[in-house]
Amino acid sequence: MLPKALTIAGSDSGGGAGIQADLKTFQELDTFGMSVITAVTAQNTEGVQGVYPVESEGIDQQITSVMDDIGADAVKTGMLFDKEIIGIVAEKSRYYKWPNLVVDPVMVSTSGSKLLKNEAIDALINELIPQAAIITPNIPEAKELTGLTIQTVDDRKNTVKEMYKMGASAVLLKGGHEKNKGKVVDLFYDGRTFHYLSVPEINTPHTHGTGCTYAAAITANLAKGLPLPEAVRKAKMFIHAAIMHGFSIGKGSGPTNHAALRLYPDTRVEMEVETE
Ligand SMILES: Nc1ncnc2c1ncn2[C@@H]1O[C@H](COP(=O)(O)OP(=O)(O)OP(=O)(O)O)[C@@H](O)[C@H]1O
Numbered sequence: 001m002l003p004k005a006l007t008i009a010g011s012d013s014g015g016g017a018g019i020q021a022d023l024k025t026f027q028e029l030d031t032f033g034m035s036v037i038t039a040v041t042a043q044n045t046e047g048v049q050g051v052y053p054v055e056s057e058g059i060d061q062q063i064t065s066v067m068d069d070i071g072a073d074a075v076k077t078g079m080l081f082d083k084e085i086i087g088i089v090a091e092k093s094r095y096y097k098w099p100n101l102v103v104d105p106v107m108v109s110t111s112g113s114k115l116l117k118n119e120a121i122d123a124l125i126n127e128l129i130p131q132a133a134i135i136t137p138n139i140p141e142a143k144e145l146t147g148l149t150i151q152t153v154d155d156r157k158n159t160v161k162e163m164y165k166m167g168a169s170a171v172l173l174k175g176g177h178e179k180n181k182g183k184v185v186d187l188f189y190d191g192r193t194f195h196y197l198s199v200p201e202i203n204t205p206h207t208h209g210t211g212c213t214y215a216a217a218i219t220a221n222l223a224k225g226l227p228l229p230e231a232v233r234k235a236k237m238f239i240h241a242a243i244m245h246g247f248s249i250g251k252g253s254g255p256t257n258h259a260a261l262r263l264y265p266d267t268r269v270e271m272e273v274e275t276e
């Protein structure tokens, strides 16, 4: 039987991010994907043209339908849009005691549209993050969550420590928004050890959906029973290959290639991992 992975997120009609990216990733990583849709977005490679939230009862019922019948080995959250939706998901998480909850605190799309209302950030911090096995903020999201500035490596360490105090079992600070000297560095912290995952920067505009795909790969790996550091390391290989083989469709920022490791199994990912 396949491990079961559930995503609770927004739909991206363009297929590069959100629910669509998550399900493609789950499939590529040999897990059975299921979805709870929080909002429908009208979206393409150029941006988000509309956001249409699903009513609370519909979200509540989708989770109940999946969990009471099928269950999940790991659960990921993406676009949650407002505090009411966060409240429902947090309550369900408490009720079903999700052990492998991956919270991707999606706030703004690459194209600049708001995917989470400002007033919902406190609910994310107080209700959902404390239940997470791991949270996966990018640098702007980490600044919003902590109010800290992030410029130096020490700033990154302080920021992950601050986020760790919010109650998640681990924090992954993604470095895609602050590339440095041709390197992109993600920082993983589990309360004991800092792991720096460093890869060469890929020169491409086609990075739509990278955050969703990365978090979905971590979720699939956790569903398969991998320990967290290994789930993150393997997910990093997956997302890096997906960006390397990303492609140009539409007129804007194209998607990553979720099938990259299957289609191009010889892909070499030059990743360095340092721990301290
Ligand atoms: N140009 C790049 N070259 C190599 N890796 C990249 C590049 N851009 C992003 N990444 C990697 O992709 C992952 C997602 O990074 P990022 O910090 O951009 O998150 P995000 O903002 O949530 O993603 P999204 O683009 O979906 O909003 C990280 O592992 C990051 O290191």
Ligand SMILES: Cc1ncc(COP(=O)(O)O)c(N)n1
Pocket (backbone or CB within 6 Å): 009, 010, 011, 012, 017, 018, 019, 041, 043, 078, 079, 106, 108, 109, 110, 111, 115, 207, 208, 209, 210, 211, 212
């Ligand atoms: C439904 C949905 N969820 C998440 C994202 C973030 O992805 P990105 O930052 O790559 O635009 C998105 N654009 N749409």
